[in-house]
Amino acid sequence: MNQRDVRSWWRVAHLTTVHHPFDPRIFHKQLASLRDAGFDAHLVAPHERTERVRGIPIHGLPRPQNRAHRLALQPRVFRTARALDAALYHIHDPELLPLAGLLKTRTGAQIVYDMHENYRSKGAVLGRTLRGLERWAFRWLDHVLIAEASYRSILNGYAVPHTYIANYFRPRGDERSEEAAPIRTSPTRLLYTGTLSARRGLHTMTDLAAMVKRQGRPETINLVGICRYEHQRARAEAQIRNEGLHTVMERVGWDTYVLPSAMPPHRRRADMGLALFEQHPNHAGSIPTKFYEYLHYGLPLICSDIPLWRCFVERHGCGAVVPPGDPAAVLDVLDEWQAHPERYRRCAENARAAASQYRWAEMGERLTKLYRDVLRGSAHRAPPTG
CATH class of the missing domain: 3.40.50.2000 (Glycogen Phosphorylase B;)
Structure with missing residues (x-):
């Protein structure tokens, strides 16, 4: 296996157009734990510039003013994510699930979806639409993370594997x-x-x-x-x-x-x-x-x-x-x-x-173990040896 193959197998990318780039769960907990575990962890998110922060590359997107702007950003999100050629894409927003499905089809990468929001407050129509997107995606997602134990009921009737990653505190x-x-x-x-x-x-x-x-x-x-x-x-x-x-x-x-x-x-x-x-x-x-x-x-x-x-x-x-x-x-x-x-x-x-x-330490270990297990079971790329 050449050097690029090894690097690509460890490359993972988190995608969001909704959350702040320094969202505690995404940046300071999950991406920091993955970085510390040796993953080549990237973030695609609204940010004023593309830069590396604390060893984590942030691929900046324009800051959207509303949902319509976020949806208009999706072609750029797809191009940025596709260019990273990651082995695993970690999705934080339900509106990005169709894009994630396209990434999976085009690249064969593993797709992890992170449920850390409840959409009941979005109103009957939008809330049901977002939940419907999730349930459509449950049929083909490789793994789902849930931030609350109560979210397990949303997964009832679907065979998608899931893991509880609570939003515990990570001390700086x-x-x-x-x-x-x-x-x-x-x-x-x-x-x-x-x-x-x-x-x-x-x-x-x-x-x-x-x-x-x-x-x-x-x-x-x-x-x-x-x-x-x-x-x-x-x-x-x-x-x-x-x-x-x-x-x-x-x-x-x-x-x-x-x-x-x-x-x-x-x-x-x-x-x-x-x-x-x-x-x-x-x-x-x-x-x-x-x-x-x-x-x-x-x-x-x-x-x-x-x-x-x-x-x-x-x-x-x-x-x-x-x-x-x-x-x-x-x-x-x-x-x-x-x-x-x-x-x-x-x-x-x-x-x-x-x-x-x-404390986050236990959840961080659970997350990195999950990533390794998902990637080792992937047909997208074989894991590095040695």
């Missing part, structure tokens, strides 16, 4: 070696990290800030993430401006994507993590990734009372649940923790103790 270098911060006896600093939206509790958190302000309480709320919905940002901005909430609420990102590398300082300063999501079918079967991030920093959770989330919090004794859309219930939890600091301390200690169960 400085996060792996740092010592745990001392637990404060008077917790007042509340943190939310991740995408902001009404369904993810944006307006509940601004109402919470308003109550804190009116009652002259000591708490502060730090929102770190992007809100992609301009009308929702405008509503929140109006409330913040009219009620003077800037004294109790800090916003980082807001209309700009916040890189994962910018998150650690905010987590280190916080006393607890928020996830005050609305009741919605999308949330019923999924554990938010932020739960694992909060646990790593010893942050007790205050989250909406969604059955799966309640089980998680009660199993680990790492926080409290409140009715969705009820900021007064959050203040009740804070009052209890401030009146009984030993209860807060116990939740923080339990969070730290539980964190080790949700």
Whole structure:
């Protein structure tokens, strides 16, 4: 086998037109693990330039403004992916599945599809269309990854092999070696990290800030993430401006994507993590990734009372649940923790103790083993010897 054959067998490419190029699951977890395992791992994604970042080549695409623009990009995605001549293509968006089918037909490459989004929130027509695309592709995909155990039900009746790759937390270098911060006896600093939206509790958190302000309480709320919905940002901005909430609420990102590398300082300063999501079918079967991030920093959770989330919090004794859309219930939890600091301390200690169960290392090993198994079973190229 010549040098090109060996290199090509290890070449894999992740394709997305929806996700940010530095999406934590795609870039900082999956591609980083594949790079570390010796794969020639590439990313084709919207990015301002083609460059190599941390040893991973990113093949930049124009940033689409809407779904129509994304669909118009598909011929370019196909040409870029085809030129890479990868042995395996890893697809992150259902709208790219027809393109992936064409890649499979033209190249014989293995196709892995990653289900890490639930499409119920997209509306009845679009949601069913995307789910229909997935079910059509299940007949010919080589493997499916699921980010939530609840997604297994979507695969019922299809023979496609699948593997559970949970979206656990991967500490960066400085996060792996740092010592745990001392637990404060008077917790007042509340943190939310991740995408902001009404369904993810944006307006509940601004109402919470308003109550804190009116009652002259000591708490502060730090929102770190992007809100992609301009009308929702405008509503929140109006409330913040009219009620003077800037004294109790800090916003980082807001209309700009916040890189994962910018998150650690905010987590280190916080006393607890928020996830005050609305009741919605999308949330019923999924554990938010932020739960694992909060646990790593010893942050007790205050989250909406969604059955799966309640089980998680009660199993680990790492926080409290409140009715969705009820900021007064959050203040009740804070009052209890401030009146009984030993209860807060116990939740923080339990969070730290539980964190080790949700680290990415195990999932990264599972992913790289899966890639090797899929490629060794492939008729596209034989694996290198020796």
